[in-house]
Amino acid sequence: MRIAGLAAGAIAAALLASPLSAQLSAPEQVAVQAVDAGFERDVNALEKITRINSGTHNHEGVKAVADMLMPAFEELGFTVQWIDQSAAGRAGHLFARRLGDPDTKRILMIGHLDTVFEPSSPFTGFVRDGDRAVGPGILDDKGGVIVILSALRAMEAAGTLEGTNIVVALTGDEEDAGDPLDEARRDLIEAGQWADIALGFEGLSTLDGKDAGVIARRSSSNWTLTTRSASGHSSGIFSESSGYGAVYEMVRILDRFRAELPEENATFNVGLLAGGTPAELADDELSATSVGKTNVIPSVAVARGDLRTLTPEQDERIVAKMRAIVADNLPGTSAEFEFESRYPPMAPTDGNRDLLSQLNRINADLGLDEQKPYPPSRRGAADISFVAPYVDGLAGMGPGGGGSHAEGEYIDLPTIARQAKRTAILVGRLARQPRD
Numbered sequence: 001m002r003i004a005g006l007a008a009g010a011i012a013a014a015l016l017a018s019p020l021s022a023q024l025s026a027p028e029q030v031a032v033q034a035v036d037a038g039f040e041r042d043v044n045a046l047e048k049i050t051r052i053n054s055g056t057h058n059h060e061g062v063k064a065v066a067d068m069l070m071p072a073f074e075e076l077g078f079t080v081q082w083i084d085q086s087a088a089g090r091a092g093h094l095f096a097r098r099l100g101d102p103d104t105k106r107i108l109m110i111g112h113l114d115t116v117f118e119p120s121s122p123f124t125g126f127v128r129d130g131d132r133a134v135g136p137g138i139l140d141d142k143g144g145v146i147v148i149l150s151a152l153r154a155m156e157a158a159g160t161l162e163g164t165n166i167v168v169a170l171t172g173d174e175e176d177a178g179d180p181l182d183e184a185r186r187d188l189i190e191a192g193q194w195a196d197i198a199l200g201f202e203g204l205s206t207l208d209g210k211d212a213g214v215i216a217r218r219s220s221s222n223w224t225l226t227t228r229s230a231s232g233h234s235s236g237i238f239s240e241s242s243g244y245g246a247v248y249e250m251v252r253i254l255d256r257f258r259a260e261l262p263e264e265n266a267t268f269n270v271g272l273l274a275g276g277t278p279a280e281l282a283d284d285e286l287s288a289t290s291v292g293k294t295n296v297i298p299s300v301a302v303a304r305g306d307l308r309t310l311t312p313e314q315d316e317r318i319v320a321k322m323r324a325i326v327a328d329n330l331p332g333t334s335a336e337f338e339f340e341s342r343y344p345p346m347a348p349t350d351g352n353r354d355l356l357s358q359l360n361r362i363n364a365d366l367g368l369d370e371q372k373p374y375p376p377s378r379r380g381a382a383d384i385s386f387v388a389p390y391v392d393g394l395a396g397m398g399p400g401g402g403g404s405h406a407e408g409e410y411i412d413l414p415t416i417a418r419q420a421k422r423t424a425i426l427v428g429r430l431a432r433q434p435r436d
Contacts, residue, residue, distance in 0.1 A: 023365035024425070027158040031424040032366070034157035035150055035417050042416055043133070045072075046146045047126045050135040054172075055118030059091035062172040065113045066094040069145065073168065076152050076161065083187050088178025093187060094170040100163035105433045107166045108195035108391065110188070110384050111144045111202075111398070112174035116405045123407040132401075134410045143411045144201035144398030145170060150420035151427065160428035167191050174383050181342065185386050192387025197355065197430055199423070200384035200395035203404065204415055205374040211418075212374035213356040214396030216348035218265065218308040219315055220381035224285070224338040225253060225326065231277050231299040242297060243332015247275040250301035253335060256325045261318055265310040265377050268318070275301035307339075310376055311347045343381030344388065348373075351392030359394065362425045368418070397423055 024032065049068055054061040063082070070080045073096035083093040094113060115137030117123055126135040135142075148168060155161035169191050178184035192198060205212045227249040236242035244252075254270060261268055274281075276292030279300045292298055307322075309315040319339055326337040346352075353373075360370050374396065384395050400415035 023367075027160050028365075028425050028428065031154040031158040031160065031428065032421050034154040035420045035424065038150060038153060039417050042146050042150045042420075043128070043413060045149070046133070046138065046142060046411075046416070047128070047135075049142050049145065050126045050133075050138045051124075053117065053119050053121075053124070054114050054137065055116065055121070056090065056114040056173050056176040058119050061119070062091035062113050065142075066092070066170070066172070069094060069113075069149075069170070070096075072149055073152075076156055078166075078168070085172060085178055085184060088173070088180065088184040090173040090178035090184060092172050094168075094172070095187065095191070096168040096170075098161075098164060098166045100165050100431075102165075103434055104163070104165060105196045105430050105435055106194060107164070107427055107431055108191050108198040108387065109148050109166065109168045109427075110171075110198060110200045110382075110387075111148055111168070112141045112171045112383060113145070114172050114175050115140065115142070116175045121407075123409075128413075131413050132410050133413055134408060136409060139203050139399065139401035139409055139411045140404040141174070141202050141398060143401065143416060144203070147398055147416055147419045147423060148201055150416060151423035154420060154424040155428055158424070158428070160424070160431070164427070164431040166427070166431070167195065169383075171383055177342065185383075188383060188386055189390075192390045195387070195391050196435060198384055198387045198391045198393040199397050199427070200382055200393065201398040202382050202395065203398045204400040204419060205379065205396045206400065207372055207374060210369050211371050211400070212396070213359060213371035214374045214376075214379055214394060215352035215356050216310060216373075216376035217346040217379045217382055217385055217395055218267075218310050218376055219341070219345035219385065220343040221307045221315070222340045222342060223305055223307060223322070224281070224340075225250065225303045225305075226336045227253070227301045227333055228335070229297065229299060229333040232297045234295045234297055237297055240331070244330040245297040245299075246279075246301040246333060247298045249330045249333035249335060250275060250303060252330055253326055254303065257322065260325065261321060263314070263318075266308065266314060266318055267377070268305060268307045270303055270305040272304040273302070308381070310345050312345065315341070315345065344385050346376075346382075346385040346388040346393060346395065348376065349392065352394065355392055355394045358429065359422060359426055362422055362429075365425070366421060368422075 274288035276290035279290035
């Protein structure tokens with residue numbers, strides 16, 4: 001066992017004096033001490049990777065962060081691999097693997113290298129003020145990467161890393177997944193099929209100021225709606241010969257979505273809307289152009305939106321309702337509906353609940369509050385959702401903070417240590433359990 005900066009005698013004295021000694025095993029107590037001893041090292045590492053711009057489309061920056069991290073995993077006995085993703089229009093993924101006892105549980109730890117802040121963003125740098133630090137992607141998800149490394153280093157110090165089966169998957173395009181999606185997430189899904197348990201290291205959720213556990217996350221899918229009609233003089237609108245026009249048909253559909261689709265844990269947003277003679281989506285589907293006159297019946301209307309649900313069954317049910325509404329056209333109109341499933345849901349399962357129960361036993365051993373389940377309607381989609389069909393999982397294992405995806409994004413630095421301690425003990429215990 002080795003803990004940088006602490007002599008063996010000091011460690012022993014600290015452990016004997018620790019109130020945790022009755023709850024945690026001796027190796028787990030060493031892991032806790034190791035996390036605390038390495039705190040400033042972890043903050044320094046966070047600063048280094050935060051200062052590298054790794055916006056999803058800055059491929060060189062994403063790879064530079066990976067290059068900085070690879071030696072740290074190699075020092076822990078992991079075999080590292082850079083998985084090129086140029087075929088999907090992205091930089092790539094960093095996977096680190098360590099294989100041990102074939103009869104014990106396999107653990108997948110998921111984070112990401114990229115941020116939403118491209119090189120053109122004015123939000124740069126790293127500023128520390130006491131227990132808080134500010135920087136682009138510092139919480140989402142560079143802080144999560146540091147939690148993973150801190151926990152693994154603590155496990156090595158405690159001797160609990162030996163014999164484990166762990167894959168660390170750090171994707172390079174979580175904020176804007178590559179296309180085709182099958183290619184972009186192939187390696188992650190294969191790791192999920194290999195694993196027994198997945199842990200997601202995006203930011204810590206809180207309820208009423210207390211840490212919460214994430215056992216479910218909703219899906220994130222996109223839809224495109226196009227309505228059409230014959231054009232003509234506006235004086236003929238609603239007539240048998242002219243019909244209702246493309247815009248009224250679009251309004252009919254969207255209003256029925258609003259009235260008929262709501263249910264618990266489901267949301268559907270309209271993010272883009274245009275109508276006229278004609279109206280057309282841009283190639284990137286992020287904007288539209290339209291031309292129209294007040295005395296001309298519009299021939300085309302287009303809309304883009306999303307759908308977020310908690311389970312695949314809920315997804316299928318709502319999409320079926322959407323298609324039925326779209327098909328019930330006003331006179332003289334037609335409509336086309338395209339649905340693109342992107343991030344699947346991470347449904348709440350008994351296995352996920354059991355993992356949170358195991359984590360809460362660790363919280364009790366550490367003298368921390370119980371983590372209540374976090375409402376899934378308040379968490380967005382994440383990479384752990386791609387492996388949710390295959391494994392039990394917990395998300396929100398990263399550090400705490402706020403302002404993700406916006407200038408001023410910040411991290412509460414002490415939460416790095418708190419989450420690393422939880423992770424080191426949880427992974428250490430899970431990794432000794434026999435496979436089913």
